[in-house]
Amino acid sequence: MKHYKRNLLFAFALLAGLAVFGFLNAGRFLAAPAGVPEKADAIVVLGGDGGARGARGLELYKQGYSSRILLTGMQEGERGAQAYYLNWRAQMLLSNGVKKSRIFFDDSTDSWQEAGNTLALMKKQGWKSVIVVSDPPQMRRLHWTWGRRFKGSGMRFFLVASRPAWWGQGRWWKNSIAAKNVISEYVKLIYYMLAH
Numbered sequence: 001m002k003h004y005k006r007n008l009l010f011a012f013a014l015l016a017g018l019a020v021f022g023f024l025n026a027g028r029f030l031a032a033p034a035g036v037p038e039k040a041d042a043i044v045v046l047g048g049d050g051g052a053r054g055a056r057g058l059e060l061y062k063q064g065y066s067s068r069i070l071l072t073g074m075q076e077g078e079r080g081a082q083a084y085y086l087n088w089r090a091q092m093l094l095s096n097g098v099k100k101s102r103i104f105f106d107d108s109t110d111s112w113q114e115a116g117n118t119l120a121l122m123k124k125q126g127w128k129s130v131i132v133v134s135d136p137p138q139m140r141r142l143h144w145t146w147g148r149r150f151k152g153s154g155m156r157f158f159l160v161a162s163r164p165a166w167w168g169q170g171r172w173w174k175n176s177i178a179a180k181n182v183i184s185e186y187v188k189l190i191y192y193m194l195a196h
Contacts, residue, residue: 027169027178030185031136033143034161037065041127044118044157045089046134046142047073047108052164054089057133058096060160065131069093070104070121072114111142112196115149122155129156136161136169137181141189148196 043066045057057069071089093103104121108114118130134142139159146157166177173179 023173024170026186027137027167027172027182030138030140030182030189031161031169032140034136034139034159037063037131037160038129038158039064040066040129040131040156040158041122041125042066042068042070042104043131043133044070044072044114046111046114046132046138047071049073049089050164052135052162053133054092056160056162058093058098060131060133061093061098062096068102068104069098070106070118070130072106072108072117074105074107111138111145112149112192115142115146118157119149119153119155123153127155129158131158131160133160133162135164135181136167137172137178137185141185141192144189145192145196 037060043057043060045053060066061069071087071093074087087105090103090105094100106114106117106121108117118132122128122130132142132146139161142159146159150157164177166175168175168178172182
């Protein structure tokens with residue numbers, strides 16, 4: 001009986017240790033698929049941007065990783081006006097020297113659509129690779145989603161994380177925005193894996 005209690009206590013301590021380890025590394029796990037940028041045919045700045053994604057996309061553009069930027073997740077409005085005048089991200093790019101002819105738009109409403117629509121545009125334009133920019137906690141889900149959509153296409157994508165001020169993967173629970181993003185990303189990851 002004494003041996004049984006000792007084994008049970010050891011198993012409980014092991015499970016508790018694994019739970020703590022998992023909690024502490026939940027942000028790192030989500031952000032892990034992000035990599036370093038590589039030259040590509042376009043930079044895809046995903047929708048839902050609070051500013052960090054657009055800034056990172058512009059930075060990559062200025063560093064010469066690509067001469068084109070695709071903005072996804074457009075706001076509502078008349079298509080022509082929406083593209084350049086109602087979209088603050090387009091205005092930011094234009095005011096920082098990106099030529100109007102180098103900005104592309106897509107009105108996807110979720111990550112699955114963004115990947116599919118980007119792939120269709122790549123085929124139409126003859127592009128072979130894109131850099132995909134989004135916030136760090138989205139990288140795991142994007143890796144899975146874009147990987148599924150691009151499988152067998154011969155096209156490539158490189159995930160590059162933005163640098164939002166609220167993100168600290170080692171202490172994600174200490175910032176309410178980071179905590180909200182980490183929790184919602186785990187829910188979304190499970191949903192995407194089941195739905196697609």
